[in-house]
Amino acid sequence: MIPVFTVIIIIIGGFDVCQGQSSQPTVKGLTLEQKKMMTSQYECYMKMMTDPPFEGEGVFCNRTWDGWGCWGDTPAGTVAELNCPDFFPDFDTSLRASKTCMRDGSWYRHPESNRSWSDYTICNANTRQHQQRHLSLLYITLAGYGLSLIALVVSLGIFFYFKSLSCPRITIHKNLFFAFILNSILWIIWFTVVVPDNDLLKQNPVSCRVLHVLTQYALGCNYFWMLCEGIYLHTLIVVAVFSEKGSLLWYYLLGWGFPAIPTIIYTVVRSIYADDKECWINASTKLLYVNQGPIIAALLVNLFFLLNILRVLITKLRATNTPETNSYRKAVRATLILVPLLGVQFVVVPFRPTDGTTAEVIYDYASTVLMNYQGLFVALIYCFFNGEVMDVLYKWFYLNVLEKYPKNDPFGINTTGEKTTRHTAV
Numbered sequence: 001m002i003p004v005f006t007v008i009i010i011i012i013g014g015f016d017v018c019q020g021q022s023s024q025p026t027v028k029g030l031t032l033e034q035k036k037m038m039t040s041q042y043e044c045y046m047k048m049m050t051d052p053p054f055e056g057e058g059v060f061c062n063r064t065w066d067g068w069g070c071w072g073d074t075p076a077g078t079v080a081e082l083n084c085p086d087f088f089p090d091f092d093t094s095l096r097a098s099k100t101c102m103r104d105g106s107w108y109r110h111p112e113s114n115r116s117w118s119d120y121t122i123c124n125a126n127t128r129q130h131q132q133r134h135l136s137l138l139y140i141t142l143a144g145y146g147l148s149l150i151a152l153v154v155s156l157g158i159f160f161y162f163k164s165l166s167c168p169r170i171t172i173h174k175n176l177f178f179a180f181i182l183n184s185i186l187w188i189i190w191f192t193v194v195v196p197d198n199d200l201l202k203q204n205p206v207s208c209r210v211l212h213v214l215t216q217y218a219l220g221c222n223y224f225w226m227l228c229e230g231i232y233l234h235t236l237i238v239v240a241v242f243s244e245k246g247s248l249l250w251y252y253l254l255g256w257g258f259p260a261i262p263t264i265i266y267t268v269v270r271s272i273y274a275d276d277k278e279c280w281i282n283a284s285t286k287l288l289y290v291n292q293g294p295i296i297a298a299l300l301v302n303l304f305f306l307l308n309i310l311r312v313l314i315t316k317l318r319a320t321n322t323p324e325t326n327s328y329r330k331a332v333r334a335t336l337i338l339v340p341l342l343g344v345q346f347v348v349v350p351f352r353p354t355d356g357t358t359a360e361v362i363y364d365y366a367s368t369v370l371m372n373y374q375g376l377f378v379a380l381i382y383c384f385f386n387g388e389v390m391d392v393l394y395k396w397f398y399l400n401v402l403e404k405y406p407k408n409d410p411f412g413i414n415t416t417g418e419k420t421t422r423h424t425a426v
Helices: 032-050 127-161 168-194 198-203 206-239 249-257 260-273 286-315 323-351 358-372 374-384 387-402
Strands: 079-083 096-100
Touching: 127 168, 127 358, 127 374, 127 387, 168 198, 168 206, 168 249, 168 374, 206 249, 206 260, 206 286, 249 260, 260 286, 358 374, 374 387
Parallel strands: none
Antiparallel strands: 079 096
């Protein structure tokens, strides 16, 4: 996500002046950065009151809060260091700010302002480089959602156009595709309309928070329709082997209805306890787990179902070699590929590398591709690599193109309209 530059209100009350600080008009409400700053200020004052007196020898500089950082008692003639604060999106918290204690026991004063000064200039030294990387990640993100949207729309067109593909399994595929289309459209709007517009973020209208909530709902629908894929295969193979009868109502309730529950809870909790303004753009809040917790649970349940299906296929159906059983084996294989692929983001997030390292750069690009190209992966595996779909397309191509131009047969289709090489049926 690209850096979001917000208005910072400097807390005035006899603090030291830091490099780069300037007074700003007071605005209604507090931004997330301002709340962090006020919390740090309170924690600093509590620390200064509870820490024991300076125990070293000689003169020293007194503990102080300079508006951005909490500096402890420092021996004269030394330089104190602190991690750069996280108040500002362009600050690198892995870098260290410094504050010099002079030999007479006073904090260094800036020659121009003649006021006590802390050196935070290093904190945003890599801002331009970070902005370029974030911009590259944004372009990759938008390209991923755009390609996913195109692939999913084409796939849905194929499923609706060819009536021979109508069956409960394909119906679940269609709903999964609709969920990913909704997700792609909402995130494209979010990244192109909300994220770059600082004025909109400051105004914090209800519309942009509603959009944020919708993105969370669409994300949940993606994973619960994937769970529907797993449940359907489990019901088909383990519970009622190869029987495709039964209502899809419960699948609709699970795929479209259930994700609304954690989304509503998340919306209420965040609006009451963490209304951090700025269109709720802060992605670091732990409240997101209210919505992501059920998603992780759905992935784990899906993985259990698929492993149980594999057990049945290996132990009970090993001797069965009919085209139907082979088709189900390939369907399970396709879903087994997708579940870890779609769930990897929730596995790797806790293991994010240290800021400022090469590993972090690799992590950012890899996770961006895995998270934002999921719709494309789903369309490829469930449609374009689907042997049943490919056979229908080959036959249509033969009847509408090759029959009129018999010399052009680049796909090796014979006179019956059957392609000689079979593809995976999923």
